[in-house]
Amino acid sequence: MFELTKPQKQIQKAAKSFAKGEFDKELAQDMDKKHEFPFKIWTKASDLGFVGIHFAEKHSGGGMGLLENTLIAEEFCRRDSTIGMALTNAGFAAECLVRFADEELQNRFLPPVAEGQMLSGGAFTEPGKGTDISNLKTSAVRQNNGWVLNGTKVCLVNGGVAGFYVVLCCTDPDVGATKGSSMFLVETDRSGLTIKNSGDKLGARMIASAEITFEDVSVPTTHLIGKQGRGYDQTQQFYTECRLQIAAQSLGIALGAYDRATEYVKGREQFGKKIAQFQITRHKFADMATKIEMARLLTYKTAWDFNKERKSAHAAAMAKIVSARAAYEVADEAIQLHGGYGYMTEYDVERFYRDAKIAELFCGNKETLKDIIGKAAIGKIR
Amino acid sequence: MEILQFTEKHHNFRRRLRAFLAESVIPHVDQWEKEKIEPKQIWYKMGQNGFLCTEIGPEYGGIGGDFLYTVIIAEEMAATNHTGLAVGLHSDVVVPYINSFGNAEQKQKYLPGCVSGDIITAVAMTEPNAGSDLAGMTTTAVEEGDEVVINGSKTFISNGIISDLVVIAAKDPAVENPYQAISLYLVEDGTKGFERGRHLEKMGWWSQDTAELFFIKCRIPVANRLGDKGTGFLMLMQKLQQERLVTSIGAVTAAEKILEWALEYCKSSPDGAKPVSKYQANQFTLVEMATEVKIGRTFMEKLVADHMEGKDIVIETSMAKYWTTAMAKRIANRSLDFFGDAGILETCPVARAFRDVRVMSIFAGTNEIMKSIAGKFMGL
Numbered sequence: 001m002f003e004l005t006k007p008q009k010q011i012q013k014a015a016k017s018f019a020k021g022e023f024d025k026e027l028a029q030d031m032d033k034k035h036e037f038p039f040k041i042w043t044k045a046s047d048l049g050f051v052g053i054h055f056a057e058k059h060s061g062g063g064m065g066l067l068e069n070t071l072i073a074e075e076f077c078r079r080d081s082t083i084g085m086a087l088t089n090a091g092f093a094a095e096c097l098v099r100f101a102d103e104e105l106q107n108r109f110l111p112p113v114a115e116g117q118m119l120s121g122g123a124f125t126e127p128g129k130g131t132d133i134s135n136l137k138t139s140a141v142r143q144n145n146g147w148v149l150n151g152t153k154v155c156l157v158n159g160g161v162a163g164f165y166v167v168l169c170c171t172d173p174d175v176g177a178t179k180g181s182s183m184f185l186v187e188t189d190r191s192g193l194t195i196k197n198s199g200d201k202l203g204a205r206m207i208a209s210a211e212i213t214f215e216d217v218s219v220p221t222t223h224l225i226g227k228q229g230r231g232y233d234q235t236q237q238f239y240t241e242c243r244l245q246i247a248a249q250s251l252g253i254a255l256g257a258y259d260r261a262t263e264y265v266k267g268r269e270q271f272g273k274k275i276a277q278f279q280i281t282r283h284k285f286a287d288m289a290t291k292i293e294m295a296r297l298l299t300y301k302t303a304w305d306f307n308k309e310r311k312s313a314h315a316a317a318m319a320k321i322v323s324a325r326a327a328y329e330v331a332d333e334a335i336q337l338h339g340g341y342g343y344m345t346e347y348d349v350e351r352f353y354r355d356a357k358i359a360e361l362f363c364g365n366k367e368t369l370k371d372i373i374g375k376a377a378i379g380k381i382r
Numbered sequence: 383m384e385i386l387q388f389t390e391k392h393h394n395f396r397r398r399l400r401a402f403l404a405e406s407v408i409p410h411v412d413q414w415e416k417e418k419i420e421p422k423q424i425w426y427k428m429g430q431n432g433f434l435c436t437e438i439g440p441e442y443g444g445i446g447g448d449f450l451y452t453v454i455i456a457e458e459m460a461a462t463n464h465t466g467l468a469v470g471l472h473s474d475v476v477v478p479y480i481n482s483f484g485n486a487e488q489k490q491k492y493l494p495g496c497v498s499g500d501i502i503t504a505v506a507m508t509e510p511n512a513g514s515d516l517a518g519m520t521t522t523a524v525e526e527g528d529e530v531v532i533n534g535s536k537t538f539i540s541n542g543i544i545s546d547l548v549v550i551a552a553k554d555p556a557v558e559n560p561y562q563a564i565s566l567y568l569v570e571d572g573t574k575g576f577e578r579g580r581h582l583e584k585m586g587w588w589s590q591d592t593a594e595l596f597f598i599k600c601r602i603p604v605a606n607r608l609g610d611k612g613t614g615f616l617m618l619m620q621k622l623q624q625e626r627l628v629t630s631i632g633a634v635t636a637a638e639k640i641l642e643w644a645l646e647y648c649k650s651s652p653d654g655a656k657p658v659s660k661y662q663a664n665q666f667t668l669v670e671m672a673t674e675v676k677i678g679r680t681f682m683e684k685l686v687a688d689h690m691e692g693k694d695i696v697i698e699t700s701m702a703k704y705w706t707t708a709m710a711k712r713i714a715n716r717s718l719d720f721f722g723d724a725g726i727l728e729t730c731p732v733a734r735a736f737r738d739v740r741v742m743s744i745f746a747g748t749n750e751i752m753k754s755i756a757g758k759f760m761g762l
Contacts, residue, residue, distance in 0.1 A: 033583075128652035130722040135655075155723045200728040202736065209726065270515040280750065328715070335740065339513045339748055340538040343741045345583035350740075354585065357718065357736065358726055365722045367663060 008068060011053070015072045018048060019079035028080050029345055035205045037119075037161055038083050042090055046116020050076075051090050055098055059110035065307035066241065070248035070299060077252025078259065081355035085249050086206035092157045093122030093166040095241050096183060100226030100234050105185060109164060118163035123153035123186075123212050124235055131364045133168060133235055136177045138214065140169035140184060146221050147171075147184060149192075149214040159210025160195045163188055166238075167214075168231050181231035185223045192217040203354030204362070240313045242363045244306065247299040247319035250327035250359045254292050257327070257352040261288070261334035264341075275337065284337065288330045295323035314376035317369040320359075327356035385683040388450060395447075396454045402431055403462055411464040414589030415734070418581065420466045422502065422544060428469060429499020435473045438481060442493035449690045453631055460635035463731055465738045466589025470632065471540050472496070475625045476503040479549050479566060483609040483617055488568065492547060504545035506536040506595055507618065513538075514751045516551075517560040517615065521597065523552035523567060525611070530567060530604050532597040535579070538745075542593025543581050546571045550597070551614050564614030568606040575600030586737030622747065623696060626703040627682075627689055629746045633706040633739070634678045637713040640735050641675050644668070644717035658720055671713055678706045697759045704752035707742035714739045 004012065022041050031038060045051055054069045055061020062068065069088075077084030091113045097106050112118035126137055138151025149169055156165065164187045172180030186193065192215040201209060226234050262285070265276040275281050298319040305315060331353035335342035342349050360366070388396075406427055414420045428434050436451035438444030445451075452474050459469065477496045480488060495501030512519040521534025532552050539548075548569045557563035569576050579594025609617060648659035648668060658664050685702055688695045714736040718725040725733060743749045 125723055128655065130724070132655075155726075198727055198729075201726050202728060202730075202733040204726070269511075270513065270518065332711075332740075336743060336748070336750070340508060340744055343584050343586075343744060344538075345585070350585035353740070354737070357715070361718065361722055361725050365719050367661070367719070368722070370663070 004071070008071060011064075011068050012071045012075060014048070015050060015075035016079075018045065018050065019076050019084070023076075023080040023083050025080070025348065028083050029348075029351070032082050032205045032351055033345075035200065035208070037158075037206050037208065038086055041083060042087055042119075043116045045087050046090070046114065049114075051087070051116060052094070052110070052114030055091075055094070055110050055114050056106075059098075059106055060114035061110065065303075066244055067300070067303040067307045069245065070251075070303040073245055073248035074252040074255070074299075077249045077355075078256040079252075081249075081253045081256055081352045082204065082206050084252055085204045085355060085358075088245060088249060089157060089207050090116075091120050092162075093238065094120045096122070096166045096225055096234060096238050097185070099237065100183070100230075101185070102222075104222060105225065109185065112163065119158045119161050121156055121158035121162035121165045122238075123156050123165045123167040125153060125155040127152060127154050127211075131239070131368050133181070133232060134177050136168065136170040136181055138167070138169045139173070140171050140182060142171075143218075146218050147224070149184065149186065149217040149219065152211065152213045154198065154211045156195065156198075156210040156212045157207060159208050159212060160197055161208050165212065166225060167212075168235050171228060171231070175229075178232045179229055181235075182228045183225040183231040183234050184219055185225055186214075186217060186219055190217050190219065201358075203351075203356075203358035236313065237311070239363060240311060240316045241306075243316040243320040243369070244299070244302055246359050246363060247295070247302070247316070247323035250320070250323035250356065251292070251295045251299050253327040253352050253356045253359065254288075254295060254323070254330040257331040257334035257349055257356075258285075258288055258292060260347070260349050260352070261285075261330075261337045264338050264347075281337065284333055288333055291326040291329060295319075295326040298322050312376075314373045317364070317372045320364070321366055321369050321373075324356065324359040327359055328353070331356045385680070385687055386450060386453065388454075392450055392454060395451060396458065398431075399433055399454065399458050400461075402428075402433065403458055407467065408462050411462060411466070411589065414466050415464060416588075418583075418588050419543060419591045420589045424467060425469075425472075425502050425544075426499035428467070429497060434469060434499055435477050435481075435493075435497045437473075438477070438493055438497050442489065443497040444493075449686060452628065453686055456628060456631040457635045460632060460639050463639065463734060464589055465587045465632075468540055468590050470628050471505075472503050474628045475621070476505045476549055478621055478624065479505070479608060479617065480568070482621070483566070487605070488608070492568070495546075501546045502541055502544050504539050504541040504548045506539050506548050506550040508536060508538045510535060510537050514748055516618065517564075519551060519553060519560075519564070521550070521552040522555045523565055524555065525604055525607075528604050529601050530607065532567065532569070532575070532600040532602065534597050536595040536597075537579075538582070539593055539595050540590060540745075542595055543578055543591035548576075548595065549608065550595075551618060552597075554612065557612060561615045562612045564618070565611050566608040566614045566617055567602060568608065569597070569600065569602055573600055573602060585740060586734070587741060623699050624689070625746045626699050626752070627685060629742060630678075630682050630685070630699070630702040630706040633703075633710040633742050634675070634682045636735065636739055636742075637675050637678060637706070637710040640710070640713050640717050640732055640739075641671055643731050643735075644671070644713075644720055648720055664720070667716060671716055674709050675713060678709050682706060697756050700747075700752040700756040700759075703746065704743070704749040704756075707739070708749060710739045710742060 053062035057063040073088040140147040171182040194213045302319040334349040436447040439446040553563040
């Protein structure tokens with residue numbers, strides 16, 4: 001159980017060597033400052049099969065599972081947190097097509113994502129609501145041969161750069177959002193669709209965040225993803241996968257910060273000896289290594305279960321809490337160990353720290369996740 | 383009973399300062415953050431309105447105020463949600479070196495400008511290879527007759543670009559004991575051989591300029607030495623206490639402001655939704671945060687009172703510096719969690735605060751150094 005398979009080890013090695021060869025520190029710092037998506041690296045990563053490795057082979061994917069995707073996210077984010085997060089979010093919400101869409105929609109939209117010709121995005125969150133999707137204002141109404149969408153979504157991942165978005169809408173207000181919502185695929189060039197960039201971000205700056213408005217946007221009936229009225233459940237299942245991916249990204253961020261701290265303390269001398277020789281430094285590393293190991297075990301175990309079709313929302317929530325916390329705390333300690341240099345852009349750990357915080361905030365904060373875990377842990381009270 | 387006894391005079395000063403900041407600082411903060419520096423003009427305006435160097439006496443144009451004015455300024459500056467305008471560094475850290483250790487001539491020459499805002503100051507201690515280990519600095523100062531020749535490089539210097547006058551620490555290479563080798567010198571902008579290096583990019587404090595400084599055969603008059611030759615290390619140790627206390631004031635007030643934003647957000651109810659603050663777990667977290675902030679406030683105020691009485695509080699100041707700055711970081715981190723997705727955007731006020739407070743655990747002596755100092759003085 002505690003060993004990756006040979007193909008998995010090969011994927012891990014390939015991802016590591018790709019990241020080492022292609023991710024450039026100065027370029028990353030520059031794109032971070034300018035809030036740019038790493039288009040060139042993304043194209044290469046897609047060519048080599050790192051994007052959509054968990055899509056079916058007939059859809060240009062790798063035909064593998066989330067554990068393999070986890071290994072890629074880890075290696076990419078370890079080398080560079082911001083580039084890694086952007087690349088592993090290139091096919092954001094395309095998982096909704098993989099899991100729920102019919103053949104026709106999959107055949108049309110998954111290959112361009114896996115081949116690096118199109119980014120995908122997701123529009124779930126509504127203004128002021130966060131991850132609470134139980135009271136949707138965005139509506140889709142059945143008309144003629146299709147659906148007409150109206151409403152506003154925020155926190156649109158890859159907003160403005162994606163070719164299509166997965167949009168969650170209320171389709172039956174009478175039965176409430178949990179039973180009356182549905183998921184649609186909306187191409188970015190549909191008329192009536194307006195996207196406004198949400199401005200500068202604290203971290204994960206290579207991933208665009210935007211607000212999207214639908215004003216009588218028409219889509220054909222074939223653009224319904226999955227079943228009508230199942231949008232809420234489908235979104236929760238997608239969130240679960242998304243949280244596992246964030247756990248994987250976080251594990252990489254933690255490791256990347258750890259690597260940089262290790263290199264620094266072994267090279268830096270103060271008071272006549274290497275910082276690595278002080279007992280307190282060694283204990284800090286002991287704490288960091290322990291946190292990383294906990295994050296790795298929970299993340300791998302959850303991903304391994306997913307590969308075996310055992311998908312647990314609370315396991316993914318636990319993995320995300322522990323792994324994102326590890327990323328934050330390790331990056332924080334890495335800054336501290338760097339002293340003044342740690343606060344400077346040049347030394348990268350400040351970027352890892354900001355990116356780690358985004359991992360904690362995105363797709364459900366601790367409180368939301370604990371509600372999910374608590375429900376599973378205690379069960380219903382009679 | 384209040385720990386700090388503010389008088390009506392103090393309250394008036396605070397009201398005047400608050401109005402000034404609302405009019406002349408807060409509307410410009412976003413632009414300064416973008417430009418990565420604040421204009422000299424705002425320093426001048428601060429000076430003209432009596433908000434710089436409040437401890438300096440009327441003989442140099444100041445008001446000769448007590449340390450409570452420093453507390454007021456630190457508190458009101460924190461409320462502007464930016465840390466660029468580093469008046470605390472100028473008024474409470476750098477200028478006191480001149481005020482305490484300068485001779486009559488030096489004070490007459492520089493203090494009026496420091497008070498009026500014509501002279502912005504910086505202090506240059508840290509070097510690329512001497513951060514926590516201050517005694518390990520390698521910048522040299524060789525006195526030759528009436529002149530001193532300075533060679534070396536400094537880094538992470540706050541106000542590094544904008545400053546008109548720099549207090550620099552440098553070593554006499556002929557003296558072996560590092561603690562007796564350091565002297566402090568005043569170097570003016572424009573002096574030949576004094577060059578500014580890179581304006582360093584950093585996680586936060588964007589409207590404040592942090593830079594490298596280079597001294598290449600920089601010649602200054604020996605009359606620009608502060609105090610006796612070789613007493614630099616002692617002077618630094620003596621003044622670092624106030625710098626660390628000022629850092630604690632900044633940390634506590636920043637934490638208070640961040641908590642205020644978090645509470646406001648958590649109590650709000652957009653579109654009639656149940657406020658975040660109505661969930662039990664969030665209530666407990668918010669209560670814990672408020673408790674930490676109160677403990678920090680009480681500890682800090684007690685130290686301010688002790689400092690004003692001239693008590694020896696080296697252990698407590700070290701403790702306060704480490705604890706309050708770590709606390710401010712915790713409060714920023716936990717506050718941001720409440721905002722969730724909204725906290726990802728820079729439009730969330732806590733996002734900037736989150737970036738800004740992180741450096742407080744590092745500057746003015748890292749928190750590890752604080753624990754080492756406290757441990758040493760506790761006889762450990």
